[in-house]
Amino acid sequence: MADSLDRSTNINLLKEPLVKKLCDVLDKSNHKGWRKLGEIVGNDKRFKVSSDDMEMCSLRVLEVEGSPSLMLLRLMGERGCTTNHLIDYLQSLGNSEALQCLKSPALQILIQPQSVALICGHNLRLSCHAVGKSPVQYQWFKSREEVPNSTSPDLVISPVHLKDAGFYICRVNSGDVCEFSQWAQVDVLNVGMSYGHSYHSLDGRVKLVMQPQFQRLHVGETLQLECGAVGRPIPRYQWHRNGVPIPNTTKRKLMIPHVMQEHHGRYRCEITSSTERMWTNEVDVVIAPRISVQITGAMECSEDDIYAIGEGSSDLFLNSIPEQLYATDKVALLIGNLSYQNHPQLKAPMVDVYDLTNILRQLNFKVVSLLDLTESEMRNAVDEFLLLLHKGVYGLLYYAGHGYENYGNSFMVPVDAPNPYRSANCLCVQSILKLMQEKETGLNVFLLDMCRKRNIHDDSTPNIVLRVTANIVFGYATCQDAEAFELSSTGFTNGVFVRFLKKRLLDDEKITVVLDRVAEDMGQFDATKGKQALEIRSSLSERRALTDPILPGDSVDLVHAQSHQWAKAHELPESMCLNFDCGAQIKLGFAAEFSNVLVIYTHIVKKPEDMSFCQAHVTDFSHDLDVDPKEMNRETPEETGIYLLSSSLPQHCLYTRLSSLQKLKEELVFTVCLQGTFAAMDDDHPIHWTKSINIGKPLIARLDLHRAMRRNSCLQTCLMPHSPSHSPCHSPGPEHHLHLYHGSHHSQDYNRLSPQHHYMDIYEHPHGAMGGFGVSYYDNLSQCGYEPAYDSGGVLGSPGRCSIPIEASDDINELQTVFINSLQLQPQ
Incomplete structure (x- = not known):
């Protein structure tokens, strides 16, 4: 008895499921329950359970889900009662059912299979692990049918297809004992290459991979909206129209046959898991009446056929719907540099890149997020980014770290840049834009979270000729010749720019409208008011939004090949x-x-x-x-x-x-x-x-960004003809050493501009405190000369750990009953 339990263990250290099962037995038993157990323990002077203690236990029945047995066991545990003592008491009590709770199970399932949603073509793995007194055998079932060749603890289907969706369960045998695992639901999404092929592994987080699309229907037609997310546990869905939940719409697909005028509105879906909540894009559903028009009383035509009215008749104007714009693909490169070798260390870029990665993936961007890159690594990462750009693609580049701006050109500073640095040691943003324009991209968005002070050590004047296009948007975290800030504290939090940007990025609005709203939000932030303001530069003439749907263009084969290359960074x-x-x-x-x-x-x-x-x-x-x-x-x-x-x-x-x-x-x-x-x-x-x-x-290592020279595209374009020094990618000659030695004469001037000498304390009101523990704190706003003051972040709380529940919908419960009953009829 109790072979699996250490008899010397204090009963307050027993596992919660075991204690709950034991308390259920003792609470329900009249003659051999907790009262009789209390009397037996009370006669043992070692644990001193008094009549007052028993009265306190009895009052637990007045509480919702209160348990007198649980109170009694806790009192006994506090006074040193062990499992061995408890077994002796239960034997004296004669409650065999309670003793059974403490027996070692002949077969115990330790790992239950988890419900999961994943993309068609990926690998499915369900795991069920058990231990028993005899060798353990496994058999997997899909609904009531055995899965062929599935007698191992892990059920692997590679690749998974749409037909593999359904409910799975594992039967575990040990000798003559049999147990069934919990049910696991598998949802397989048929997502094309345009949707998030970067999700090659499920790390427990829910990822949105399919957005609903704009619909224009006539009365009587069928409305079909579809969205999808992948992750463990399987996501849950709730559709909304005009901000109000629609009853009985808890599936990925929303279908309304025979729509009427009242179904017109804006639709979106709320997707939740045990720890996360997110929203799809909000899309318009337009329900137009079927209009027929008679001309001269003789000819009748439908609304679809009308294109002009003859002379002398009145023009017919119908409600016009703005044309839906599309991206042929969406690609984002996010770089956060914080561990600088020769310059002040930063903190916020790590949190900023992490948060933007999750948001952009909800917008169906293929995202690569990188921390702490050297010059050659940054150039190679940009080269890989450029490979995915083709006609109609939305390309987004976000950079957080040290930087500067000279003569209208912005420069991103790698972590290995010397002190002082010049243009040859950095990446020119306008040079990258020039290469992006050659790809005929549909939208180019640059979000630069860095300072824009002039670099007094760099007198180069780049001559970059950009094409005149209407698809460029710059979001600068600060104005020209100004610093960008982050709030300094003991932990981690967002920089000022991303703090407000992440609240607006999912808005279904033109990207310039989104950034305008971010600028307004930043303008109300007391800590940086008058010191940092968002600057937007745009040549965007169309209503391009980051929420625009993806519609692959003609170069499908090229897209597939490039997507495969980019997917390597996520494996x-x-x-x-x-x-x-x-x-x-x-x-x-x-x-x-x-x-x-x-x-x-x-x-x-x-x-x-x-x-x-x-x-x-x-x-x-x-x-x-x-x-x-x-x-x-x-x-x-x-x-x-x-x-x-x-x-x-x-x-x-x-x-x-x-x-x-x-x-x-x-x-x-x-x-x-x-x-x-x-x-x-x-x-x-x-x-x-x-x-x-x-x-x-694993991950980005497959792209070999460590190589000093892979391609010449980004490197040649970023190198300026009038640069005072050479790129570290080349073998430095005597002239190069001379320039570095010359730069050292300015080190004292640079030190005078360091953050230690430009420091102010800013108090942020408690209701504006960011992140973490929900307590007020003093934020220090750091400023740095011509370099960005992207210093440190606020408090990052350790999110509470939640156990991941196994899916337990009504469908699964019903299937459980039908399945077990059917198995009882089958011969072993």
């Missing part, structure tokens, strides 16, 4: 289970915080019964990644620097964060080390088992 390794000779099993999982930041976590799935201590950690990483061993294999994500993704990661693991994946030259090989001790061992010295793991090149 995560598959999670895996490692079996060690000692009988332990370790799950190794992966997640992406950014396109060049990988998270590895290890979890012990199974350990031998006689093993008293068991721990698994990762080690022996490539020197290219420069991983600090002290920050690896930590018990919480925050301890290893994973602040933004922590709520999406599984619990009870050891976590390691690998940044700067773009520097990885070879395949990523590392070691998983298992340490364990056995109860029979004389000493506590652990035994080691190791396994070497090769996960290839």
Whole structure:
């Protein structure tokens, strides 16, 4: 009895499901329930359960879901009662049902399959892991049909097709004992190449991959709107019209047959999961009446046929609908530089890039988000970005970090830029725009979160000739010859620009209207009023919006080839289970915080019964990644620097964060080390088992951005003919060394402009406090000479961890009953 429980364990440390089951039994029993148990314990002077204690327990019945048994067990636990004592008391009580709760189950399912929504063509993996006293056998079912060749703990369908959507369950056998897992629903979305093919791995977050489209119908026709999201657990849907929920519309597809005039309006869908909530674009549904017009009493024609009225008759004007504009694709490159080698360190770019990545993916942008790039890495990343641009594409480039502006040209500063830096060490934004224009893009958006002060060390005058096009929008975080700011505090939060930008970016408005509203919001922010103001430059003549739908153009094959290349930057390794000779099993999982930041976590799935201590950690990483061993294999994500993704990661693991994946030259090989001790061992010295793991090149590492020279497009364009120095990508000659030495004479002038000498304290009212813990705090507003004062962020709270529930809709419950009943009729 209680073989799986440590009899010396205090009963307050028992698992919650076990305690709940035990309390349910004791609460419902009249003669062998909690009152009789209290009398038995009261006679044992060790735990001193008095009549007053029993009265306090009885009052629990007056509370909603109150449990007298739970109160009694807590009192006993506080006074030192162990599992062994409790078993003795239950035996004296004679409650065999209560004792059964403490028995070791002959078969126990440890990992339940999770419902999931994913894109057609991706890989489906459902997992069910169990332990039993006898060898465990598995069999997967789809509805009531066995899935062929599915007798392992993991059901893998690669690639998944539309026909694979449905409900799945796993039957687990151990000897003569049989258990069924919970049901898992699989939703497969048929999403074309224009929608988010970057989602190659599900990291627990819900991602919007399909937006509803504008509809113009006649009375009596059928309205069909469709949206879709992928993730675990499977997302839930609720459609709204004109801001009001539509009853009984909780599916991905909204269908209204025989529409009437009253169905006219603006529609959008609310998508939720256990921890997240997002909205689709809001789209217009226009319901036009069927109009017939008689001319001279003889000819009748429908509204669709009318194109002109003869002379002498009145013109007929119908309500005109603005033409819907489309993008042939949407691509975004987000760069946040914060760990500078020769300049002040920043904090906010990491949070800004993370938040914008999630928002742009909801708008169906293919996004690559990168932190801390050197000059050559930035140039190569831009080259990869340019490869995806073709006619009609919406291209967006966001940069946060140090920067400057000379003679109307903006320069982004890499993390390895020397002090002082010049144009040859930086990337010119206007040069990149020139290359984008050659691709005949439909919309070019630049969001530059950096300072625009003049660089006194750079006298170059670039001669960049841009084409006259009507598709360019610049959103500068600050005005010309001014600084950009971030709020300085002890944690992380957004910079001033993104703080207001992220609240407006999903608006279904022309992009210049969106930025105008952001400018108005920033203008009301007391901390930077009069110091920083958003500046918008635009040559946009059409109503182009980031919410515009995607309609692939003629170059479909080219789009597919380029999308495949870009998708490489999002490929995560598959999670895996490692079996060690000692009988332990370790799950190794992966997640992406950014396109060049990988998270590895290890979890012990199974350990031998006689093993008293068991721990698994990762080690022996490539020197290219420069991983600090002290920050690896930590018990919480925050301890290893994973602040933004922590709520999406599984619990009870050891976590390691690998940044700067773009520097990885070879395949990523590392070691998983298992340490364990056995109860029979004389000493506590652990035994080691190791396994070497090769996960290839994950995420951005596949694009080899570390190479100094890959293409000449961005490099040649960014180099200016009158530049006073040469690019570090070339071998420096004597002249280059001379220029650097000359620059050092200005170091004292530069130091006088450093943030330490331009510092002000700004108090932000508590109701405006950002992020985190919801408490008021003093924000320090940093300013930096000709460089951006993009210093540090506010407080980033650790989001509360929520367990991910298994889907439990009425459909699943009904299917459960039908399925189990049908199996009882089948021969074993």
